[in-house]
Amino acid sequence: MNDKPVILVVEDEDSIRLTLRDYLKKKGHEVIVASDGVGAIKQILDHRVDLVVTDYRMDILGGDYWIRFLREFCTSKKVIITSGFLQPEFPIPFPVVYKPYDYAELEAMIRTTLAGSGA
Secondary structure (H helix, E strand, C coil), X not given: CCCCCEEEEECCCHHHHHHHHHHHHHCCCEEEEECCHHHHHHHHHHCCCCEEEEECCCCCCCHHXXXXXXXHHCCCCEEEEXXXXXXXXXXXXXXXXXXCCCHHHHHHHHHHHHHHHCC
């Protein structure tokens, strides 16, 4: 059984999702991916997930409903939101990183977030 924290990257843009996955794996993280909120829910049900790094705006289950889902049903998980443009109807209860982001800065935030969670 692997005790490393598992990061779920949820991003509908293939190039960002796959590049970030590869970058985080090279940095020693355990990473799984999904291309939308529905795929992310499947990953959360199938795997132990400690941290969700997710895009805000996605065509399938993204935006405010996705944030509300994470807030209501994923309270045991740490969450970082990424967004190129964020215009929510309500305050986002998670840290937000704006695109384009620096992978090294995001990875540092991931390490800090995971260290703070005891994961």
